[in-house]
Amino acid sequence: MKIGELSRATGTNIETIRYYERIGLLPPPARTDANYRSYDGGHRARLSFVRHSRDLGFTIEEIRSLLDLSDHPDRDCSEADRIATRHLQQVEEKIAQLSALRDELQRIVGRCRGGLAGDCRVIEALGDHGQCEGAH
Amino acid sequence: MKIGELSRATGTNIETIRYYERIGLLPPPARTDANYRSYDGGHRARLSFVRHSRDLGFTIEEIRSLLDLSDHPDRDCSEADRIATRHLQQVEEKIAQLSALRDELQRIVGRCRGGLAGDCRVIEALGDHGQCEGAH
DNA sequence: TATGCAGCCTGTAGCCACTACAGGGTCAAG
DNA sequence: CTTGACCCTGTAGTGGCTACAGGCTGCATA
Incomplete structure (x- = not known):
């Protein structure tokens, strides 16, 4: 072919x-x-x-x-198992990372009231150093 | 500085x-x-x-x-909201993808009995076209 | 004063896993 | 005999950095 x-x-x-x-x-x-x-x-x-x-x-x-x-x-196929297991761990880590990230994004996105950029909570949140949680 | x-x-x-x-x-x-x-x-x-x-x-x-x-x-800050919302969606999609992938990897990894590569279920599973589920 | 070393500069090339051309050759149908 | 689909090689681009090479500056120490 x-x-x-x-x-x-x-x-x-x-x-x-x-x-x-x-x-x-x-x-x-x-x-x-x-x-x-x-x-x-x-x-x-x-x-x-x-x-x-x-x-x-x-x-x-x-x-x-x-x-x-x-x-x-x-x-011996244990090498194959090792590769697959390690990869599975990496995938699980990535999922955990992305889930944390999703949570933070959800917090940020939910705050936009559609006003001017100067008052925008989204932009404000990005400017923060991540301590916006307990800040006010 | x-x-x-x-x-x-x-x-x-x-x-x-x-x-x-x-x-x-x-x-x-x-x-x-x-x-x-x-x-x-x-x-x-x-x-x-x-x-x-x-x-x-x-x-x-x-x-x-x-x-x-x-x-x-x-x-207007709606553009910021649009960007963040779209990104959130992408993250959610990625998580869904990775979760499906994790499930398949778990199925594959769990099958290795530590024998020879010729009989290895891990390698076998990768050679399949993904229809290994109902195949036998 | 000499010397060493940390830190800075520019510019270029490498990483991963493709993807997208440019510029050409081949083959079958109409 | 031309059209158009398919194939070839080789090179460069993607994103988001990272890692040099080769050279300059600035400060402390002997």
Whole structure:
């Protein structure tokens, strides 16, 4: 299959596929006489693996390790578990951060009465150093 | 105050302060005879505003608009409210996304029994197209 | 007076994970 | 024989910094 078909089959941008090849995440495929890339099922599976991993937020380097494990079924898979567990922790941290941030934004947004910028609580709150809570 | 003091006072990297000046977020300060940047309280307040906004996840362009409003107290502040509300929505969406992602990661991580990579459920799950749920 | 070192300056390049061209070649249909 | 979809390489841009390289200034100490 040509790059456009692979792109449609996996929902991956053509430029991204070439990018993955350039950084060594996908092996260089065979070429047609016209120098077009020619992919097979293995490439497709590998790209799906990469996309699914990216969708889950793994970094390229993490995916490189995971692919490496998947290429060597005889190795111990605890490394894969470690990567996934650490990533899960990071996601949980990020959620906690964003939740705190959402709370502060909600406090700020709720205060706008639609007057002039000079009296605006939103702008005022941003100028504060975060101690607006107990300040008045 | 010199750039190092401003850096300590606001918890902002020196390179970042110069970066903000370069992109026009902070006005160029006066210079000493030795060509050192010389900041005043106004600069400090503005930088605090920027840092606080960045901590809340506003983009540079959004901060530019917010600063513009804060520079013109006679304008209507509904624009500030609009920016903050939209940003809040984005944060909420992000949290929802990450929560879904966390759930999937938890499912994946919980399945590793520590065997060989060839039998690893983590790697297997990543290779799937996300239909692993009802598949077996 | 010499010397060392912290701090400042400019300018450029790197980070991540793409994305978007420019400028060209290839191929099948009409 | 032309049109238009598709493919190629190579380079530069995105956001928001961060990290140098290579050089200047200012102050304390020997």
